[in-house]
Amino acid sequence: MARTTGSHSDITGPRVLDAALRLFARHGYAAVSMRQIAKEVGVQAGALYNYTPDKQSLLFDLMKRHMQELLDTRSDHCRPGTALKQLEDFTRFHIRYHLDRSDEVFIAYMELRNLTPENFTVIEALRRRYENELETILQQGAVEGVFAITDSRIETMAVIAMLTGVTTWYRAEGRLSATEVEGIYWDMVRKAVSV
Amino acid sequence: MARTTGSHSDITGPRVLDAALRLFARHGYAAVSMRQIAKEVGVQAGALYNYTPDKQSLLFDLMKRHMQELLDTRSDHCRPGTALKQLEDFTRFHIRYHLDRSDEVFIAYMELRNLTPENFTVIEALRRRYENELETILQQGAVEGVFAITDSRIETMAVIAMLTGVTTWYRAEGRLSATEVEGIYWDMVRKAVSV
């Protein structure tokens, strides 16, 4: 029978994805070679193909896993409540989650054009589902009369762009804690969409 | 003496930059080859080197020209006034300008990591100058007592991220005109930073 313990595949496998994640985030998908990834893992390039059918799948798997986890974690944190309270939850969740996974976020927003058309469709659908959760909250707030919504799709995109932008400048060693940043952004979001 | 009229260099030169702009925006710097650019121009790859010392300069020149024009155009539009009025000017200018140059904006925000360190420093400085203009307005509004500013740098980055994000989803054929979008964003920005 096959080896079960002592196998390296359960160690090397994740390390391949980890290395790809870090390198793609740092230099971009197209600028990273399979040999660079292999070197980071401590293995020859050919060995990578025990863990991925090709380079494209590496990118796709990273993106899909990220979007999937984003949706799952968010749905765990989801509590019923007023639109205002739900918007606060969404805002704080989004910022915290994105600050914790800056590499994944960077890739998910920057490497969309390096996906094959079929893979792009899948990721785009997941992203759309996430955006729709915010849009629903805004629409509900409009019904409640607490939010001023002219075109819910635009306000959704505006808020998400503002929140996600935090990853481009935030540094953990900086002068502000994640919680302080969270508070400042929540103030701005609340005011921006309120009547 | 050298040929003056009938020369193609004044035609081909800009065409090289144009092709590079479009291709870099569509597929990313690292994913575009000099031969693809040459094909778009209708010339052999070697001919490109009459117009650029190397591929990196193509990217750098595009970015520098964009940031330079952004700063120049903005300084032309700059009028004295209250912080609120200046913020409105900045918001409307930023959206209009960015909608008109989506390719340039895309490159300027996505290809920073493909610049050499020295080139990155130059572009980063120009970008910083632009961001500072917004930060100055916010700080002035705080002094006037009309803006609620906790940390002017954060509010600056948040507003810029929100505004620039418009380029990711806006389509000229869409259901909203640029002017309508401008108005919606201005509403949100004003409320977000107001006391």
Added chain:
DNA sequence: AAGTTAACTGAACATTTGTTCAGATCAAAG
């Protein structure tokens, strides 16, 4: 008409690319 030279071609260059695969390695199973 002859000469000049900017503009371009087309081939060549050394590397690097993603991917494949025969064979070595070696821990576990029988």
Added chain:
DNA sequence: CTTTGATCTGAACAAATGTTCAGTTAACTT
């Protein structure tokens, strides 16, 4: 100890990369 098979090496592949350059072309000047 022998067999098994997952895991990995190391070399090989064709294609593509950025860049260079000797030579061709043709629009200009004189």
